[in-house]
Amino acid sequence: MGFDDEEERFRERSLLEIASGSVLRIALLFGSVAVAIALFTAQVLDHRLGRDMARSTVVPGIDYTATGSIGYDGTYTVRRSVLQSSPDAVCIIRDNGGRSGDCPPAGR
Known part of the structure; x- marks a missing residue:
């Protein structure tokens, strides 16, 4: 070629x-x-x-994130549902059956 x-x-x-x-x-x-x-x-x-x-931070090197804890030693369940009165409503059920927050009655 x-x-x-x-x-x-x-x-x-x-x-x-x-x-x-x-x-x-x-x-x-x-x-x-x-x-x-x-x-x-x-x-x-x-x-x-x-x-x-x-x-731009106020004081360089310091993290202002705050943490906290609750004063309960037992276990608990946090429930949120679309059936609650508000989208931000939370129901807390403790291990002894106690309820707090926006919880439906226990029989429901």
Whole structure:
């Protein structure tokens, strides 16, 4: 297979075949560049936003999250139902049968 055969094969390809290969290469090139820019931009924005968030706290290094506990040593069940009077209503049933909150009568 010589140079003349390759040149002849190239001449036989239609303009559409040549253009479709070029379009594919250009799309892959721009797609790769877009992915690289997105990765770089995400990293820079993450660094800047993290630094700005750290500066905006009242006292850096202190977490103001508060936790608490209830003063009951037994077990209990917390029930919520679509049948209760309000969507935020909660019924607490203790292990001794006591109920508090928005609970239906015990027979229901």
